[in-house]
Amino acid sequence: MSAANPSLSNQREPKVVLGFTNLPDLRTREPLQITRGKGIFVYDDTGKDYIEAVSSFYCTALGFSEEALIEAAVKQMREIPFYVSAMHRVVPAVEALAERLIAMAPIKNAKVAFSATGSEANDALIKFLWFHNNAVGKPRRKKVIARLGSYHGGTIATASLTGWVKYHKGFDLPLPGFLHTAQPDTFNDALPGESEEDYADRLVAELEQLIQANEPETIAAFVAEPVSVAAGLTVPPRTYWPKVAALLGKYEIRLFDDEVVTGFWRTGKLWGAETFGFRPECLTVAKALSSAYQPISATIMSDTFYEGLEKGSDEVGMFGHAGTYHGHPVAAAVALRTLELMEERKIGEHVQAVIPHFHRGLERFANHPLVGDCRMLGLTGAIELVADKKTRRRPEPAGTLATYFADRARENGLFVRPTGDSAVIAPPLIITESEIDELFRRFRVALDETLDWTVRTFPA
Ligand SMILES: Cc1ncc(COP(=O)(O)O)c(C=O)c1O
Numbered sequence: 218m219s220a221a222n223p224s225l226s227n228q229r230e231p232k233v234v235l236g237f238t239n240l241p242d243l244r245t246r247e248p249l250q251i252t253r254g255k256g257i258f259v260y261d262d263t264g265k266d267y268i269e270a271v272s273s274f275y276c277t278a279l280g281f282s283e284e285a286l287i288e289a290a291v292k293q294m295r296e297i298p299f300y301v302s303a304m305h306r307v308v309p310a311v312e313a314l315a316e317r318l319i320a321m322a323p324i325k326n327a328k329v330a331f332s333a334t335g336s337e338a339n340d341a342l343i344k345f346l347w348f349h350n351n352a353v354g355k356p357r358r359k360k361v362i363a364r365l366g367s368y369h370g371g372t373i374a375t376a377s378l379t380g381w382v383k384y385h386k387g388f389d390l391p392l393p394g395f396l397h398t399a400q401p402d403t404f405n406d407a408l409p410g411e412s413e414e415d416y417a418d419r420l421v422a423e424l425e426q427l428i429q430a431n432e433p434e435t436i437a438a439f440v441a442e443p444v445s446v447a448a449g450l451t452v453p454p455r456t457y458w459p460k461v462a463a464l465l466g467k468y469e470i471r472l473f474d475d476e477v478v479t480g481f482w483r484t485g486k487l488w489g490a491e492t493f494g495f496r497p498e499c500l501t502v503a504k505a506l507s508s509a510y511q512p513i514s515a516t517i518m519s520d521t522f523y524e525g526l527e528k529g530s531d532e533v534g535m536f537g538h539a540g541t542y543h544g545h546p547v548a549a550a551v552a553l554r555t556l557e558l559m560e561e562r563k564i565g566e567h568v569q570a571v572i573p574h575f576h577r578g579l580e581r582f583a584n585h586p587l588v589g590d591c592r593m594l595g596l597t598g599a600i601e602l603v604a605d606k607k608t609r610r611r612p613e614p615a616g617t618l619a620t621y622f623a624d625r626a627r628e629n630g631l632f633v634r635p636t637g638d639s640a641v642i643a644p645p646l647i648i649t650e651s652e653i654d655e656l657f658r659r660f661r662v663a664l665d666e667t668l669d670w671t672v673r674t675f676p677a
Pocket residue numbers: 274334335336337339368369370371442447475476477478503504
């Protein structure tokens with residue numbers, strides 16, 4: 218913690234306010250400059266390569282050098298580089314993208330609202346929910362339940378949905394009306410001897426208690442990712458989702474699905490909801506939607522949900538929500554091309570083909586002395602680090618080992634994402650088996666170096 222201490226000789230003046238960074242560190246340490254990318258690799262300004270095993274925030278599904286996406290952007294820029302899709306005007310690429318998403322969505326006859334980021338898509342969802350409920354005569358139903366450990370974005374509403382103190386503290390968040398229930402976390406939370414089924418029942422009972430304690434008729438929706446990577450890829454028990462869906466149905470609480478990370482084959486199927494067998498009323502997508510080559514996101518809703526928006530809009534004479542860059546033509550063209558490429562190149566089949574190799578690679582770490590738990594789902598994996606496998610002892614503050622491991626991984630040319638005491642990986646979907654082998658080779662070196670440090674620094 219250097220803060221702004223002018224007596225330090227190596228002070229630098231920060232230029233960019235970097236998120237998820239300890240800001241005083243920007244005065245003493247240059248941020249890493251990433252200058253180019255190729256396939257699953259990115260390179261810094263010294264030419265050092267890194268496997269981007271988290272697809273840079275779970276984004277670059279098609280890797281870092283997909284020419285077809287660049288061409289799609291250039292083509293759209295030449296046709297019409299920008300025009301708002303609002304005020305009864307739309308650019309064809311935006312309509313074509315909506316049409317494609319409607320055909321893919323796990324919702325019949327869906328409608329699509331575009332925004333630029335995952336946060337905005339979730340924020341719009343909450344805003345639309347309130348608007349809908351006012352329009353259909355349910356003005357008291359406004360509260361939203363999300364889960365501890367989940368991440369849903371950085372706007373005021375979506376940071377309120379997010380279930381981490383570090384995203385609330387000092388920001389006066391969460392806003393009133395945002396409630397949080399437990400995240401499934403079998404490794405840390407299931408009781409000794411508790412079956413998977415019993416654990417799911419306990420989580421659902423806790424959710425019901427929360428509902429009952431907060432005037433059930435004032436609760437509008439439950440928002441969750443099918444599996445939360447922010448929580449460390451804590452895969453829910455098999456019966457969790459059907460039971461949660463049934464409980465929400467009992468109290469007429471809508472089920473909203475944040476597929477910002479899990480959408481587009483990340484979990485092995487097109488949608489995370491499909492992997493876990495539930496049907497949301499609305500869902501949000503971003504990131505892999507355009508392989509993140511352009512900022513674009515979407516809020517996809519059922520037609521009955523949309524009808525509420527229509528009703529409310531008619532009362533005012535217009536729908537009072539838009540964004541200059543919502544459905545930006547270049548972003549829409551790139552997203553459309555991304556979805557076409559995913560189909561043309563059979564990305565879903567490719568993912569399914571490499572998943573067993575990826576899982577076998579990660580499973581090899583289950584016996585490592587630092588690995589308390591090893592979790593995987595689709596092309597996503599996590600290890601939870603402990604200083605002692607038997608006692609599950611871990612140094613304070615939480616995250617010490619995972620942060621050190623992520624630093625060692627970076628030194629060894631690999632980006633992993635530390636979250637709590639876990640480190641998550643979710644490489645570009647185009648990754649090959651030999652690249653998976655190289656990823657885990659670097660992973661092992663970093664983990665062994667972390668073990669050496671742990672044994673020296675935190676002896677039993
Ligand atoms: C599940 C989930 N939802 C929403 C978001 C917010 O997306 P964005 O950062 O594009 O605003 C994220 C970002 O990581 C996310 O992981």
